[in-house]
Amino acid sequence: METNTQARKVIQVLPAGTISGEKPTTETPATKLVNGTKYKAREASRIYSKAKKTSDFIDYDKAMLKGRELLWNDKQMVIGFYIIFSINTGLRVSDVLNIKHSFLKDLKPGDYLNVTEKKTKKIRKIQINDKILDAYLYLSKKLTEQRKYNSEGFVFTSQKNMVFATISLNRILKDVFAGYAENISTHSLRKSFGRRVYESHQQSEHSLIVLSEMFNHTSMAITRRYLGIRQEEIDNVYLSL
Numbered sequence: 001m002e003t004n005t006q007a008r009k010v011i012q013v014l015p016a017g018t019i020s021g022e023k024p025t026t027e028t029p030a031t032k033l034v035n036g037t038k039y040k041a042r043e044a045s046r047i048y049s050k051a052k053k054t055s056d057f058i059d060y061d062k063a064m065l066k067g068r069e070l071l072w073n074d075k076q077m078v079i080g081f082y083i084i085f086s087i088n089t090g091l092r093v094s095d096v097l098n099i100k101h102s103f104l105k106d107l108k109p110g111d112y113l114n115v116t117e118k119k120t121k122k123i124r125k126i127q128i129n130d131k132i133l134d135a136y137l138y139l140s141k142k143l144t145e146q147r148k149y150n151s152e153g154f155v156f157t158s159q160k161n162m163v164f165a166t167i168s169l170n171r172i173l174k175d176v177f178a179g180y181a182e183n184i185s186t187h188s189l190r191k192s193f194g195r196r197v198y199e200s201h202q203q204s205e206h207s208l209i210v211l212s213e214m215f216n217h218t219s220m221a222i223t224r225r226y227l228g229i230r231q232e233e234i235d236n237v238y239l240s241l
Contacts, residue, residue: 008127009111011103013095015118056181057191057228063087064131066176074146075159077139079172082156082164083189084135089126090193090214093166093186094118099155104128104136120216190215194227 063083070080086096095115103113109130116123143149154163170185177184194211201207208220217223224230 009107010125011107011111011113013098013103013113013115015095015098015116054183055185055187055191056183057195058087058177058180058184058188060087060192060196062180063177063189063192067135070176071135071138074142077142078156078158079169079176081135081139082169083173083176085132085155086186086189087192087196088129088132089113090190090197091115091124091126092117092119092190093169095124096186097154097156097163097166101140101149101151101153101155104133104155105140105151107133109133122216124214191227194223198227198229 064087067080067083067087070076070083073080082096085091085099086093089096095117098115098118099113107113107128109128111128113126113128114123115126139155140149148161153161156164158164158168166186173186173188174184177188181188194215197211198204198207205220208223211217211227212220212223215223215226217226221230
């Protein structure tokens, strides 16, 4: 058996606002805007949490097609890459928005991103595949042609060169994926990643164990519900009568 001894590049990604060796800032504003309405921070968090629980997944292949379609549109190419990146990493939106061009520009397929998750403070070691890198090469080339490429800048920025807000992304994704599923949000793409892993591994218990660890779930039962698998199993009981 051949052994691949080639060293893989590893890039460390810390939460936004973190200086190496220091803890990230945890200051929370007193109020937050949710869909244009101002709520107390605690109430806003509850709304976000509820949205995450009810978001539907999007079929991986359909999401990839839509992501590539948008990637080739000069005005929507960043959104296209956001879709491709998210469904191939399974990262939360807060961690995806923290990605800079410098983290990706020199990577090759098989290299790693070490992402310190903003929510859990745990390190996710993510191996970057060719789908992500092919899309990023196209994006960076187009941004360079438009004189908008900044190697130290954040990847997921709007036409005004501001990092996207989660609420803005949710609104955009609802429009982009209208008709694909009922409840669409940034969390839908994380679930699409999970469903892809589950289905590509023949819906095995082992894949659920791995996903439970990746998603920081306490049990496979939670992962089943999170991915909508449990509900499908219940529905099939009725259909089999």
